Amino acid sequence: MDKCLSVPQGQFQLQRLPFLRNDTLQAWDAADEYLLNHLAEQAILKPDSRLLIVNDSFGALACGLSAYQPTVLSDSWLSHQATRINFQVNQLDLNELNLLDSLTLPATQFDCLLIKVPKTLALLEYQLHQLKPFLHADTQIIAAGMVKNLSANVWKLLEKIWGPTRSSLAVKKARLIFVRPDFSQVLPKNPYPSYFDYPEMGWRIANHANVFSRESLDIGTRFLLQHLPEQAGADIIDLGCGNGIVGMALAKRFPAAKISFVDESYMALASARLNVAQLSPEGVAADFIAANGLSDFAKQSSDCIVCNPPFHQQHSVGDHIAWQMFKQSFQVLRSGGELRVIGNRHLNYHLSLKKIFGNCHQLASNAKFVIFSCRKP
Numbered sequence: 540m541d542k543c544l545s546v547p548q549g550q551f552q553l554q555r556l557p558f559l560r561n562d563t564l565q566a567w568d569a570a571d572e573y574l575l576n577h578l579a580e581q582a583i584l585k586p587d588s589r590l591l592i593v594n595d596s597f598g599a600l601a602c603g604l605s606a607y608q609p610t611v612l613s614d615s616w617l618s619h620q621a622t623r624i625n626f627q628v629n630q631l632d633l634n635e636l637n638l639l640d641s642l643t644l645p646a647t648q649f650d651c652l653l654i655k656v657p658k659t660l661a662l663l664e665y666q667l668h669q670l671k672p673f674l675h676a677d678t679q680i681i682a683a684g685m686v687k688n689l690s691a692n693v694w695k696l697l698e699k700i701w702g703p704t705r706s707s708l709a710v711k712k713a714r715l716i717f718v719r720p721d722f723s724q725v726l727p728k729n730p731y732p733s734y735f736d737y738p739e740m741g742w743r744i745a746n747h748a749n750v751f752s753r754e755s756l757d758i759g760t761r762f763l764l765q766h767l768p769e770q771a772g773a774d775i776i777d778l779g780c781g782n783g784i785v786g787m788a789l790a791k792r793f794p795a796a797k798i799s800f801v802d803e804s805y806m807a808l809a810s811a812r813l814n815v816a817q818l819s820p821e822g823v824a825a826d827f828i829a830a831n832g833l834s835d836f837a838k839q840s841s842d843c844i845v846c847n848p849p850f851h852q853q854h855s856v857g858d859h860i861a862w863q864m865f866k867q868s869f870q871v872l873r874s875g876g877e878l879r880v881i882g883n884r885h886l887n888y889h890l891s892l893k894k895i896f897g898n899c900h901q902l903a904s905n906a907k908f909v910i911f912s913c914r915k916p
């Protein structure tokens with residue numbers, strides 16, 4: 540698999556995160572190449588252009604355009620970290636890079652804004668609202684994506700919130716959408732964060748735009764909530780916490796424990812923070828960690844880990860992140876500690892769990908999901 544992106548801006552060695560030996564996927568797509576080629580052919584950027592890049596997957600755009608000292612905005616800790624690593628690998632100056640998480644507002648307006656269309660339309664909608672004040676009448680805006688990911692709703696949102704669009708021809712199944720900012724429209728209200736009720740506990744759950752199962756409680760999560768551990772020890776982790784509802788239920792059940800909420804999405808962590816605040820006016824012992832799973836945890840530092848693993852990363856599907864989370868959990872659990880996992884039946888998580896832990900018990904199942912418990916020997 541080719542790891543070297545060749546574009547008019549140069550040649551760049553690029554890797555994805557999480558790092559996988561024998562990874563068959565590239566760290567960029569044809570839309571990145573199309574965009575970089577187009578920017579060079581049309582000489583769109585000037586040396587003093589203020590450049591914003593949104594939703595760059597693993598830093599291909601930021602590396603290609605490092606000369607313009609880009610601001611790079613993303614909801615993904617993994618994307619930010621991959622961008623830092625790819626800057627270093629290509630001997631680019633990290634001081635030229637300004638990384639912003641998806642809930643932080645930029646400090647300036649931009650002359651050029653490049654946006655990769657994200658998988659979640661709600662995230663796109665949020666970003667169009669969030670960034671409109673940072674456009675001016677002459678801002679050059681280019682949205683890019685693979686044709687299969689560009690539904691009619693992408694155009695509708697761009698036109699409703701930013702302004703009229705014009706499309707390029709498709710090249711290698713990728714397309715560019717050019718947007719002219721229009722400030723005469725009355726902007727609809729930014730609908731995020733949105734909320735749903737969880738009446739069983741009397742909670743109102745806040746969800747920022749990019750959060751898993753943002754509109755209602757996921758049926759798998761509901762099943763997991765019915766089968767949480769009865770005993771857990773002092774240090775508990777909600778791994779891949781999303782809006783934090785699983786960790787909140789654990790905090791309620793084990794008030795003396797400390798709960799660590801871990802996710803790679805900044806919006807997930809911000810939602811979990813908002814939600815945990817409603818548990819008790821005095822606050823609960825909790826921390827909120829943006830990371831690649833448990834990579835920042837010390838070995839043997841936790842008594843119980845509960846996880847509803849992700850089954851896709853951006854536009855690609857796979858169980859590699861789940862597998863990584865299981866291996867990390869084995870390292871981070873103390874002897875006797877428990878990993879509790881929910882998965883779709885067809886994913887066969889018990890095979891990998893048994894391989895890693897040497898044991899794996901099925902605690903519950905229904906037509907769609909299975910819940911497993913593994914103990915660190």
Ligand SMILES: C[S@@+](CC[C@H](N)C(=O)[O-])C[C@H]1O[C@@H](n2cnc3c(N)ncnc32)[C@H](O)[C@@H]1O
Binds near residue numbers: 751782801807832833
């Ligand atoms: C299936 S969702 C579960 C969310 C929540 N626990 C629930 O049950 O509603 C999986 C979560 O894992 C997060 N995630 C994906 N890759 C991750 C990684 N490498 N490290 C940490 N979290 C990750 C996603 O952002 C997502 O919030």
